[in-house]
Amino acid sequence: MKKYVLALTLLAIFGITTIAFTVDHGRMHEMMMRQGGSKIDERTELKLPAPMKVMQKSQMRQHLATIGEITSALAQNDLKKAEAITRSRLGWTEEEEKQCSMVTDITGEPDFLKYGKAMHMKAEELSNAAKSGNRDRAIYALGELINNCNACHYRFRH
Ligand code: HEC
Numbered sequence: 001m002k003k004y005v006l007a008l009t010l011l012a013i014f015g016i017t018t019i020a021f022t023v024d025h026g027r028m029h030e031m032m033m034r035q036g037g038s039k040i041d042e043r044t045e046l047k048l049p050a051p052m053k054v055m056q057k058s059q060m061r062q063h064l065a066t067i068g069e070i071t072s073a074l075a076q077n078d079l080k081k082a083e084a085i086t087r088s089r090l091g092w093t094e095e096e097e098k099q100c101s102m103v104t105d106i107t108g109e110p111d112f113l114k115y116g117k118a119m120h121m122k123a124e125e126l127s128n129a130a131k132s133g134n135r136d137r138a139i140y141a142l143g144e145l146i147n148n149c150n151a152c153h154y155r156f157r158h
Contacts, residue, residue, distance in 0.1 A: 043157040046107050053158050056103070066090060067146065070126070074139055082138060083130035090123035090145075115152035122148045 032038055048056065066089045073082035100116035103109075126141035 087127040092120035119148040
């Protein structure tokens with residue numbers, strides 16, 4: 001009897017899991033078709049050692065957090081704060097140049113340094129706009145800064 005109950009329970013669990021997978025799979029397929037079907041990822045793979053990928057992605061999450069903080073500072077009209085955060089975390093420094101150059105050297109992809117520098121230079125522009133008290137220009141530069149983040153994301157992947 002116990003064995004019978006156990007078998008029935010396992011069968012029920014297995015059955016539910018299968019149904020859940022089928023429903024999820026169907027929904028996923030529908031969503032993908034709405035977006036034009038599955039495509040291959042044509043971006044260039046950055047051939048970095050796994051620990052460097054982990055480090056790079058962690059840095060990237062920090063970048064996104066920084067963008068959030070800059071946006072809040074601009075929304076509160078705190079231009080001093082917006083300038084300080086942008087300059088200290090996203091400005092173009094010798095250290096940043098070293099890091100971007102190292103990725104380019106390891107991967108043999110000169111575009112990484114190019115896109116990296118372009119993004120950091122936009123951050124310098126944002127800092128300067130905030131420093132001069134021009135909030136509109138700072139917000140415009142923030143939009144362009146984010147476009148520069150994405151330009152690299154469209155070009156490269158892990
Ligand atoms: C020079 C290239 C480059 C620039 C500039 C760049 N990124 Fe990235 N970013 C990458 C790469 C490469 C990945 C890894 C993509 C992958 O996982 O395939 C990535 C991944 C990310 C991720 C995902 C992290 C994760 O945990 O998977 C976030 C978030 C991100 N970037 C935010 C930003 C923001 C915000 C900026 C601009 C302030 C920015 N990035 C600028 C190259 C760049």
